[in-house]
Amino acid sequence: MIRKILGLAILALLVSCGGDDGPPPAPEGAELVFPDENSECTTGTSVNETLSQVTFQWKASKNTESYTLSVVNLDTNVPQTISTSTTSASLSIAKGTPFxxxxxxxxxxxxxxxxxxxxxxxxxxxxxxxxxxxAQLVNPPSGSTVLKNIANEVVLEWEGADVDNDVASFDVFFSASNPPESFVGTTSARTMKLPVVVESATVYYWKVITTDQEGNTSDSGVFEFKVY
Structure with missing residues (x-):
């Protein structure tokens, strides 16, 4: 009997010491350092007439062994990626281009x-x-399905920025055809949302043209969403 009790006690001790500790901790998001947000990067090393090499930097994140840097050319929407175990990486990217x-x-x-x-x-x-x-289109997310409100509207939301800090206005285009050709309104530099009337069971497309005080423009590209 004593041996049986002693055996059960040892088994319980082994179970308690070697029990399930749960899943391993997930990595956390890195904090970006350079190039600065909404800035002009002037520190790149010229490679040729069209390219310069830029070194990207970020802070180490917890529970992380490696990082994948993604840099997207906003004129072409073509990404470049590179993996590293350190907190910096260099890429050759187009000059005079938003990323x-x-x-x-x-x-x-x-x-x-x-x-x-x-x-x-x-x-x-x-x-x-x-x-x-x-402009970075925020809501509704592209490819999503959304509910209209009691006024049969969906609110379009976006984010806009400019190195020179001289955004003048946003022109919004919205329709059930792609590309969206119906101009539905202009907002000021401080207003980055606009309600639009929608119908149920319909797919809509929208984009935003940003204009600065010198008349320069940029195109957000087209997002789509479906209304229940």
């Missing part, structure tokens, strides 16, 4: 990943002033 960049944190101990914020910047070129950044 969006972000960092994804990864760990071999977890199947989860974490994304940083996305920052916009212009890679310096020969120009002294820059067009505004293409």
């Amino acid at each position: 969006a960049w972000s960092v994804t944190s990864r760990s071999s101990r977890s199947d989860q990943v974490a994304s940083s914020e996305t920052w916009l910047f212009y890679n310096a070129g020969s120009q002294t002033t820059y067009p505004p950044f293409p």
Whole structure:
């Protein structure tokens, strides 16, 4: 009997010491450092007439073994990516061009990943002033299905910025055809939302043209969503 009790006690001790500790901790999102958000990057090293090499930097994130840097050319929507175990990486990118960049944190101990914020910047070129950044369409998310409100409306929302800080207005185009050709309104630089009338069971397309005080423009590209 004593041996049986002692055996059960040892088994319980082993179970308590070697029990399930839960899943490994997931990586956390990195904090971006450079190039600064909504800035002109002037520190790149010239590669040729059209390209310069820019070094991207971010802070180390917890539970992370490697990072994937993604840099998207906002004129072409073509991404460049590079993976590294350090907190910086260099890429050759087009001069005088707007970019969006972000960092994804990864760990071999977890199947989860974490994304940083996305920052916009212009890679310096020969120009002294820059067009505004293409508006970043926020709501409704592209490809989503949404409910209209009691007024049969959906509110379009976006974010806009400019290196020169001289955005003048936003022109919104919206329709059930792609590309959206119906002009539905202009908002001031401080207003980045606009309600539009919609019908149920319909797919809609929309985009925003940003204009600065010098007449420069940029095109957000087209988003789509469906109304219940």
